[in-house]
Amino acid sequence: MNDSPAHSAADVADIDGYYDKFYVHDADEIRHHLQRLVGEHCALTVHAEGSNDSMATMLLRVDTSGFWIDVPNNRALLDAWMAATTLRFEGSLNRAALRFPSGPARLGVHGDRPALQVPIPTRVLYLQRREFMRREPPAGTLACHLHLIDGQEVDATIRDIGGGGLAVVAIRSMVRFQVGDVLMGCRIELPDIGEVEVDLQIRHILNRGHIGHDALQAGCEFVNLSPVVQRKLFRYLLQLDRDQLARRRRDE
Template sequence: MMIKPSPVAAVNLGTMSDLPAPPNSDVADLEGYYDRFYVHDAGEIRHHLQRLAAERSALIVRPDDTATALPTILLKADAGGFLIDVPASPAVQQAWLAAPLLRFSGSLDRAALRFSCGPARPEIFEDRPAFRLPLPERMLYLQRREFIRREPPLGTLICRLPVDEGACEVDATIRDIGGGGLAVLTTKSVIRLTVGDLLRGCRLDLPELGEVEVNLLVRHVLARSHLRPDLTQAGCEFVELSAAAQRKLFRYLLQLDRELLARRRRTLLE
């Protein structure tokens, strides 16, 4: 039987959250690099979840060992775990309930959050269906001061965005990029991006490193009419990057750092 999801209003999708690029020695060991950013205290984890619920923040959910990620809302967090809204699709509902582990990602005050837990079980919350999950054993929590974003030389990095359900692509200039996401510049006449759009199969052609395919979740959209009447900037978060894509992106970020350092040295010598 299909579980009807509860209506959700005033959803806060937050802003783009960038993960910092590890130094050269850690590129091959991403998990080891991020260990220092994990929270293990149950009280602190519950506090972050309660704040997500209070601010109606969205979370991206993916069953372990699958590539399908969808948004949901965290409804409540308590000593026994937390509750999320149920997805609209009966097939997705069954997939979430059958998965031994669900992977979550989101943001809170521009801090990136990542955690995994499970299994989910049905429960009623305020007379509406919900899924209950146990508190995660640990949570990746990256504060704003740990974010690193870089601006590639203008026009050197393009993101190819699929349109018309992948029938064709449009090129968007990348304004800045980090380990967790990027910002693209495009025009409304070419493509209209709105907060919450999930763009699958976007392609980045990284200089000297080759092509990377990513999924992008639009976190915020800003008008840049002072530069061009219909120009917009969309801040996007990478959704479920593969380890290989992460490594290639981090190498590109390190490449940008080296180029910037070289330019500064040349300036000092002039």
């Protein structure tokens, strides 16, 4: 899915307003979250602004000047990080997602080893568990067009969906799921919102004999979601919440 430049600019402007309630701006609280990442040895995924090449790294230390991360072992990636004005970071703490931009990075030494020092971010997107809770769409209303590793394309029913991933149910004889596989370029048509394209990493596989003898379910995590797709997914989830509340009130 490719947005036109004008459409992308409008969406990006809208994204900031949409996520405002999830941002942390307090400097002490931001440092606290970064210190927790260090203390719990949490990995961070990093990529340079405008690049799709990402790599996991460790946050080593937080000090008054910034925070320190491991140097990537790929020289081309290190050069890209050093040249970028902004790096984008993603991590998690107790199933709460943290995302923030910062930069530029400066090459230095930490513990007698090369490391990158990055300024403390001015804001951090902190999505707690509720934003990632799964919702069940009304039966038959949501499907995913899967691009399988072996090149096949099949349609699967979405059993539940949240901000962090979804579960799909497909006919066993038509799919070959493997835990760890990343299914690239899968498509979901969100009612009243439009189509989104997502990459899915298979986290677990379940037999669903009570649904049908040939039914197989795969729990999947979203990988490298763009901000535009994140926004559309959360709009859809909020709509599901509103619809469920309206039905509950009608039944009272």
